[in-house]
Amino acid sequence: MRIHLNIIIIAILFFACITQQACQTPGGRSPGNVLDDSTITTKVKAKLLADDILSIFTISVRSYKGEVTLRGAVKTSEQKERATAITRSVTGVNRIDNLLRLK
Secondary structure (H helix, E strand, O other), X not given: XXXXXXXHHHHXXXXXXXXXXXXXXXXXXXXXXXXXXXXXXXXXHHHHHHOOOHHHOOEEEEEEOOEXXXXXXXXXXXXXXXXXXXXXXXXXXXEEEEEEEEO
């Protein structure tokens, strides 16, 4: 009886480990991590569009593990810095790669 109980416990632990792995993306991230990055991207885009100065520019925003990359073109270095400041104000942003170029 004791051996059967041990086998059942081992089987449960084995299946728990397998199902935990099934809940990750190919990059080893959980769906929650992917959702967090989508939320960060959406919030940054919304803040950039709401800004009176930057809303006229096309700025691409991507985030991965809290690291946000900005791409596109702006007219001045002040606008580039403003985009960085707006991005930094979003909760969850750990790092910013501002690859905006000047027109």
